[in-house]
Amino acid sequence: xxxxxxxxxxxxxxxxxxxxxxxxxxxxxxxxxGKSTLTEALALHAKVISEAGAIHGKAGRRxxxxxxxxxxxxxxxxxxxxxxxxxxxxxxxxxxxxxxxxDTPGHSDFSEDTxxxxxxxxxxxxxxxxxxGLEPQTLKLFQVCKHRxxxxxxxxxxxxxxxxxxxxxxxxxxxxxxxxxxxxxxxVGIAGDFRGLLRRGEDGVATEYIRFTRxxxxxxxxxxxxxxxxxxxxxxxxxxxxxAEESELLSATGQDHDEELFLxxxxxxxxxxxxxxxxxxxxxLDTLIELAPPPRGRAAIDxxxxxxxxxxxxxxxxxxxxxxxxxxxxxxxMRIVSGVFERGMVVTHAQTGKPFTTKYAQTxxxxxxxxxxxxxxxxxxxxxxxxxxxxxxxxxADKKVEYPPIPSFAPEHFSVLRAESASKYKQFRRAVxxxxxxxxxxxxxxxIRGDAxxxxxxxxxMQFEVVSARMKAExxxxxxxxxxxxxxxxxxxxxxxxxxxxxxxVEVFTRSDGVLLALVSDKWRLQYIxxxxxxxxxxxxxxxxx
Numbered sequence: 168x169x170x171x172x173x174x175x176x177x178x179x180x181x182x183x184x185x186x187x188x189x190x191x192x193x194x195x196x197x198x199x200x201g202k203s204t205l206t207e208a209l210a211l212h213a214k215v216i217s218e219a220g221a222i223h224g225k226a227g228r229r230x231x232x233x234x235x236x237x238x239x240x241x242x243x244x245x246x247x248x249x250x251x252x253x254x255x256x257x258x259x260x261x262x263x264x265x266x267x268x269x270d271t272p273g274h275s276d277f278s279e280d281t282x283x284x285x286x287x288x289x290x291x292x293x294x295x296x297x298x299x300g301l302e303p304q305t306l307k308l309f310q311v312c313k314h315r316x317x318x319x320x321x322x323x324x325x326x327x328x329x330x331x332x333x334x335x336x337x338x339x340x341x342x343x344x345x346x347x348x349x350x351x352x353x354x355v356g357i358a359g360d361f362r363g364l365l366r367r368g369e370d371g372v373a374t375e376y377i378r379f380t381r382x383x384x385x386x387x388x389x390x391x392x393x394x395x396x397x398x399x400x401x402x403x404x405x406x407x408x409x410x411a412e413e414s415e416l417l418s419a420t421g422q423d424h425d426e427e428l429f430l431x432x433x434x435x436x437x438x439x440x441x442x443x444x445x446x447x448x449x450x451x452l453d454t455l456i457e458l459a460p461p462p463r464g465r466a467a468i469d470x471x472x473x474x475x476x477x478x479x480x481x482x483x484x485x486x487x488x489x490x491x492x493x494x495x496x497x498x499x500x501m502r503i504v505s506g507v508f509e510r511g512m513v514v515t516h517a518q519t520g521k522p523f524t525t526k527y528a529q530t531x532x533x534x535x536x537x538x539x540x541x542x543x544x545x546x547x548x549x550x551x552x553x554x555x556x557x558x559x560x561x562x563x564a565d566k567k568v569e570y571p572p573i574p575s576f577a578p579e580h581f582s583v584l585r586a587e588s589a590s591k592y593k594q595f596r597r598a599v600x601x602x603x604x605x606x607x608x609x610x611x612x613x614x615i616r617g618d619a620x621x622x623x624x625x626x627x628x629m630q631f632e633v634v635s636a637r638m639k640a641e642x643x644x645x646x647x648x649x650x651x652x653x654x655x656x657x658x659x660x661x662x663x664x665x666x667x668x669x670x671x672x673v674e675v676f677t678r679s680d681g682v683l684l685a686l687v688s689d690k691w692r693l694q695y696i697x698x699x700x701x702x703x704x705x706x707x708x709x710x711x712x713x
Contacts, residue, residue: 179476182507182543186475189545190459191267191502193284195312196294197302201324205294205442205451206251206268212388212448213266215253250500250547252530257453264456267547280485283558283573283606285311287484287502289545290459292451293321293435297330297358300339309344312432318460319435321348322451327441330358334413337422337437347434349424350417352377352450353410354439355403361441362403363392364450365410371418372396373411376403379446389445430460462545465504467568475544478565479506479514483556484573486605497601498529499553501562504570508542517561517569527551558606577708578609578624581653581686582631585620587645592619598642602634603679611676611684622676623648624656624684653686655693657705666703670696 196202210216254263269284285291291312295301312319323336330336337348355376356362368374376399378392399407417423428434436454440447464474465482473480481501510528515521529536529549542548550556559573586595599621603610608631609624616622625631631648638644653674659667664675664683672688673696685705687693697705 178507182476185265185543186545187461188262189265189267189462189543190290190455191269191288191462191545191547192290192292192455192459193269193281193288194292194294195281195285195305195308197296197299197304200294200296200299200302200305201442202294205292205322205324205440205448208442208445208448209266209268209452210251210253211445212452213253213255250549252547255452255456257456258449260456265546266452266455267545269547280606281308282311282576283484285315285317286573287482287500287547288317289462290455291317291319292455293319295321295323295336295340297323297325297336297439298328300331300336301343306344309346313344316432318430318432319346320451320454320459321346321435321437322447323437323439324442326354326358326361326439327444327446328359332357333439334416337417340435340437346432347422347428348437349422349429349434350414350437350439351424351454352438352447353414353417355399355410356406360406361439361444361446362406364439364447365399365407365414367414367417367423369423371414371416371423373399373407373414375399376407377450378402379444381444385441385444387445388449391449424458426458429458462504462543465570468571469569471568473505473568473570475505477505478563479508479512480504480561480563480568480570481508481548482570483553483560483562484558486553486556486558497552497554497605498549499556500547500549501556503542503544503546503548505544506564508539508546508548510538510540512564514562514564515567516555517563517567519555521555523553523555523562525550554604557604574708576626578626578656579654580625580628580631581611581651581656582623582625583616583620583649583651584623584634585647585649587647591644594642594644595638595646598638598644598646601642602637607637608634610679611686612679613674613676622651622686624678624686651686652688654689655687656708657685657687657693658708659683659685659706660704663703663705666700667696667705 251268340348352364363378373396376394380390485500516523530539611622672692
């Protein structure tokens with residue numbers, strides 16, 4: 168074999184090995200299910216932080232490392248997605264797996280940001296509150312996962328607090344979303360009296376008992392004691408017997424893990440945990456390593472598959488500014504789809520056909536960053552000050568490829584934005600353009616209102632609060648919002664725009680990407696126009712689960 172062929176063969180083998188040890192996933196849930204707390208607990212178990220913080224914005228309490236915005240720290244919610252990368256080695260393994268964890272907003276007002284993240288992951292951890300069960304935002308996000316073919320691992324969290332019965336929660340998952348839950352572990356002790364986990368073996372037979380010990384405030388890893396089933400029965404008595412009987416009952420109804428069905432999106436492995444106490448967290452990480460799929464190829468816009476071993480390509484799924492107040496820079500987060508990324512390489516921006524130099528590339532751990540020299544499929548890399556990039560854009564080397572764009576949600580809230588001071592107009596324009604490019608809100612303009620009073624369109628009203636807060640903090644611009652009396656947005660065209668603009672309760676705008684949008688006051692006005700003037704174009708915008 169020629170030296171060049173041997174070199175290429177070795178490089179291909181290295182790439183395949185790097186891909187096999189990577190897991191890229193998102194944590195999704197309804198607000199306050201413990202998503203950011205779990206993210207912190209996972210990082211703690213991977214030993215990349217020494218002490219877990221609390222997500223509550225109370226005096227004297229640390230905020231989680233994945234929440235960097237002042238609003239997040241103050242309110243105890245996540246309003247933006249953050250990417251964390253760390254290594255983790257399962258017990259008894261000699262392989263350091265690379266975990267790419269993307270923490271997402273749970274609040275429904277920021278569901279568009281979560282949807283973008285779900286275009287960049289290979290699996291999802293669906294977090295469910297043990298007391299509340301499946302909640303509306305969890306249901307919506309699950310539908311997105313189902314639509315995108317993303318396998319889901321379910322974690323029933325907050326088992327240290329009073330909640331519902333284990334089998335009742337499993338029944339709800341099965342009945343409401345048609346996903347067959349297949350617990351890998353069952354809790355020993357009712358919700359509120361979490362003692363440990365029963366590991367389920369073949370035919371639901373209890374193979375071992377993992378008993379946890381609390382630590383002060385749950386700030387450090389909870390010690391584990393591994394007991395045999397016989398020792399557990401003596402130690403826990405009736406609580407163990409109940410868990411063992413429930414495990415066998417689940418097997419009798421076919422609720423045992425099947426990898427093929429899991430990857431096909433028909434079943435979901437289930438783990439009971441307490442992220443706050445760090446109970447069951449190691450088991451979640453081990454399950455991700457063992458069961459979640461490594462990075463896979465992706466279909467391009469022309470339908471052809473780009474394999475992970477093909478030349479470099481990546482998708483930008485998020486753009487974020489303001490993470491580093493000292494430098495005022497802008498990060499474009501890209502998920503590497505294929506090939507090897509090397510810092511400084513010149514790639515092609517598919518949307519413009521222009522060359523793009525990747526001189527400043529970083530991996531991100533919450534607000535902390537480090538320069539990345541090389542990265543592989545599944546990794547998330549931040550490109551600094553990549554002003555030409557927007558969510559949904561493709562970068563590639565060698566063979567041309569362009570991936571499908573990320574659809575925008577249909578906005579339901581609209582507000583006029585004005586600067587309080589005319590002297591700050593330049594900063595105002597720069598701030599609006601920045602937030603628009605990140606996809607924080609959609610920016611709409613027309614000739615009547617002019618550039619000084621753009622209309623912001625958002626999925627939820629809290630997005631407007633983020634705009635106001637960031638304009639003040641990052642651009643030193645005081646701005647005010649004036650709500651508009653529209654509730655529906657529809658895509659239209661130039662032929663229909665003039666007639667629509669003459670209708671009562673309708674106003675036509677141009678979005679920053681050139682799309683014409685007609686804003687309509689309510690569904691009754693929309694129905695009237697569609698009935699009386701069916702020739703006018705009024706197309707629904709794509710939403711999450713379409």
